[in-house]
Amino acid sequence: MTLTLDDMRADLAAALDLPPEAIGMEENVYDLGLDSMRLMDLMLRWEAAGVAIDYGVLSERLTLAAWWAEAERLQSGA
């Protein structure tokens, strides 16, 4: 199983009730309205998809770009 950038963007957009194109790579996801509960849901969803990003790592980083970097790192290492 893999997780693509488009998957991540689509999941995030769904959580925020926004169209995927509204989410820029460098946009602050918290300014878009992300909260801890939605973030937890996203983490669980991606974990189920086979990419277990640490919640702390996700919560420390502000942008989809930074998340994708971590997801890519995990997938390349696996």
Add this chain to the structure above:
Amino acid sequence: MDRTRPLMEAQEGLWYVQALDPANPILNTGQYVELRGPLDVARFQAAFDAAVAQTPALSLRFGRRDGRPVQWLAAPPVLAHADLSALPDPAAEARARMAADSARARDLADDPLAGFTLYRLGPDHWYWYQRIHHLATDGYAFVMFTNRVGELYTAAANGTPEPPPFAPLEAAFEEDAAWRDNPKRAEDRAFWLAELKDLGGVAGPGPAGARALSGHGYHRHRIDLPAALMARLTARAGAARTPWPEVLTLLSAAYLSRVSGEGARVTGLPYMARLGTKAARVPCMWMNVLPFRWEADEDMALNTLFAEGAARLQRLRRHGRYRSEQMRRDLRRTGIDERLYGPLVNIQPFDVAPRFAGMDTRLHILSAGAVDDLTVTFRGDARSELALEVDTNPGLYTAAETQAHAERLAAFLEAALAADRLADVPTVTPAEHHWLVEGVNATAHPLPDTTLDALIAAQMRATPDAAAVVFGDTTLSYAELDRRTAALAAALRARGAGPGRIVAVALPRSEHLAVALVATLRAGAAFVPLDPENPPARLATLLARTEAVVLLAEAGLNAGGMAPFAPADWPVAGEAPEPAATPGDLAYVLFTSGSTGEPKGVMIEHRAIVNRLLWMRDHYGFGPADRILQKTPTTFDVSVWELFLPYLSGATLVFAAPGAHRDPAAIARAIRGHGITALHFVPSMLSAFLAAPASEGIAVPRVFASGEELTPDHRRHFHARIQGALHNLYGPTEAAVDVSWWEAGVGDTSAPLPIGWPVWNTALLVLDARMRPVPPGVPGELYLGGVQLARGYLGRDDLTAAAFRPDPFHPGARLYATGDLALRRADGAVVYLGRADHQVKIRGMRVELGEIEAEVRATGLVAEAVVLARADAGGPKRLVAYVVPADRGFSEPALTAALALRLPAHMLPAATVALPALPVTANGKLDRRALPAPLLAAPAGTPPRGPVEERIAALYAEVLHLTDPPPREADFFALGGDSLSALTLALRLEEVFSRAPGLGQIFETPGIAALARAMEAAEEARSGLSPLLALRQGEGPPLVLIHPAGGLGWCYRRLARALESRPVWALQSPLMEGGTIPATLAALAADYAARIAALAPEGPVHLAGWSLGGILAQDIAVELAKAGRPAGVVALIDAYPAECWRAEPEPDAAAALRALLAIAGHDPDAHPDLDSRAKVVAFLGQHRTPLGSLPEPVLDAVVRLVTGTNRMMRSHHHRHLAGTLFHIRAGRDHAGRDLTAARWAPHADAVEGMELPLKHAEMLGEAAVAAIAPALEARMRAADQAAASASAAGMDAGSAAM
């Protein structure tokens, strides 16, 4: 971090909370993880150590540097191990130990702020206990740490990789520093200022006016929500496209709003504030509390409400880093009474048990920090579990109320998740609903289907010779009343009176009034009482509106046209007409002065008033022996029972003389002269009566009060003066006089005094604006139901429809909306809270005038008090106190000063008007409109008075950067002070005055004058001359230090401070307070032993004394041993037995005075020049010792004591102490005299000696204390342990014998 750092923003508020009350353990957050399975202890230890290494916050300590709080790192915490598996109930023991550990406040500077213990309960059963001070970590960090131990354990067990370590604490400091300069911070500030604009007082579910300040503990009620509810929650949340935690937050806020009193609805939402910051992965204290100002639109479709509410919450979180403490400063709401939010709602979806490989785990939360008001917490993921916890401040809620809130909220969630809109959701549980509507109103009672005139006629036939009516010298027997009313009734019938018709009665009190009313009823008509003093035009209007067929009045009355049918013209003989009225016909019409517009004619039917009167007759046991005083004007409906109850009981109606109802002396004369057994007072008149000399020693079986609020003050004064029962009745004219009763007996301690319970066939309901029952304790509007309700308002169907509404709980029935605010107590009794329209706000804060009135009265300076909020001459609303001064002591400044100590600044009256008496209306009620406007101009400040106030004013100016010292009335917080500047002020006060008022005192009395008084009062108490002076608080067996020759124990302060935490008392001579002492030392010792035994009734007591104090200590120990008390330490500090002194010359007065120098800590030998009282006192004054300011009589007592006790000592003969003496000798004194420990050998089993290279006078000085304190401490601890094991052994022996 090897140096001190300032606090992070998030820590400041908590630090202040702890500084406010250092002994409060509430900030010890704690939990334990229950582990079942084969735990690998070494692996656990390793995981723990590794997790601690990643979590430096656990090693933090806190202190002050240059007045500012700082923190630093100390040694990391270690894991303690305790194997309890051999005990009979290891789990209970572990829980007890955890509770004891959590209940101990830690010294932030000296104690480790985190503690961990692994309890072994059995082979595969463990409790891992964790306690961390909230300043070190927040709830999220706590979870991070706990889970990390589990993750590391699991990784080691499974051989899987460890998770990435936490970010360093330094990252949080960087983030905190960067945030202070971040432009986003200004944006957030602007957002919150707009969000909280014009915020008034914030409501909570607790009692009105109570202070929401966390105590040392909390109540908790936990409910594990059922799976069905979780399923419904997640489904409903999904349907509304809203995360379920938001749904819970919104519904909880809606519930809390329902059960809160007057004020703004603001829920506090704990918010982790970490996401997207460098602190995200730092376990530390970072959380914030966001004020959520929101009131649910209960008519909105619930799914829309969820979506809109969730959007609001999201918006708040985007600005969620801005601290709520900072908002309070921005909004100048830093006083305790000016909180930003009420109850908290805390959703903890991640708070599940940590995972440990191979183990089953359960998480038990012990404490999550301070509970200022009420905290609703949801824990769990809403899939496997969801627990609802309600934590409350025990100062505001009982345990039962806490449980009720939890159960009610659970029921509210259940109902709301199935509802379309909140308006349809009840506030109370189904069980509560039944109790509130039916249970407390189960008043059904059989009522004869008859009329008032039929009941009176029956009595007249039954007891014709008994006295029915007395007026002055005139007495009418029942037969006479029968004859005269029959004749008049016939005449009235002839003039058109009959059922449905109205006869006007405008007569003063006399037997004619009695005849007129009964005759009207016998004619089948209803009476309408009119006041003959009214202007003719008004009389004419009322006569026209009632279409009265006859006016019964004195001949001369000008009623604007209608001619009176005067008593002189009434026939005295005649046949009574056939009774014609039925229970549904009108008995009387009574005009009430409506708040606006024209008077309203309330129509009461026979059935209603018959119920009221028969209830009263049976409930209070009225009978033929009763003599009931009629003194209420007939235009006030209380008169109805006075006028008719006698006839229904075969009793006698006694008319008070005209005008007597306003004259306490006349009332007292009537009671005494006529042997009155029952009468009525309006409470304000009751006060006047009780204050009048004439009421002294009155006995009257039943006194009824109604018409105004009866207070606990009334009750107390009544029972102090009157022999008899006091009954509080309540009811509007619209419900036949009274609908509720309460016995305000001697033993009643209710405050406020309730209006109580419904009468027969009557319901009292407290409902909200949508006519839903409100829970006990929650204010609502009082509605009345049942047989006593009026038919309505004469000729005003519109007003009738507005006030008499369909009963939503009983189809076809009606409820009367009283417009009175009330609440139901937990026991069901109803408490009147005032008129719905009498609410007053000052500076946006809700102010209960009754509360201020009670405080004004409580000063004891006034006999009566009324407080109004007036806006005279178009100015702002100001509180004005109208008072009737007490006999002595009253002055306006004295009252203001006393109140300043009792009330927050915004509740202090701006002006006081002293009156000889409070004005009352014709009905005897307080006449608010007759109260004069205060003459005082705007309350200009007055300059500080006296050196203390002046210095405090200067400090206010310094701390708050004011250009001039503020006036003495100025309030620290109103001047812009906040919690941190209050702390600075506390520190500066400590420096300037060498005594600490404490932060709490500044919050209690923020006014300059009030603070000065409080500091003086505290100093007086501290410097107390009382026989037992507390030198140190603490737990365990006390140490009592016995005064030396001067009688004062102040010299022991240094020693007391140097000891570890246990109660330390100084025993001082009772002479200091003007008491007397016995003539011998043995008797004195016995007296002291009794005082000590009263102070500490059981267990060991340690004794110590310097000089004469040591001699006394030995003898007191003998006395205590005689009383069977276990031995404590007896320490004699350079004291020698009486026989050593018999040969010495007696000290003269000068020597005695010089003893004062020693008591004050000076060496008398170093000051040979101080040879007179004046010189000694001057010296002490210059050296700023408190002794220098002792009042003259106390100085005299000191001198007398020094000489007197010396004499007593010389004649004293020691008794043998079956125990050990610990003797400490001053080694550099006593040259050439045989003063050694050995001198005590004959007087005790053993003497243990210690010597210090000091002089006698230095034995309580710094050097001496440094040596004595640890030696004494060690011996006391050993003695405590010996006593404890002796007592345990005794218990074991006892149980074995059984």
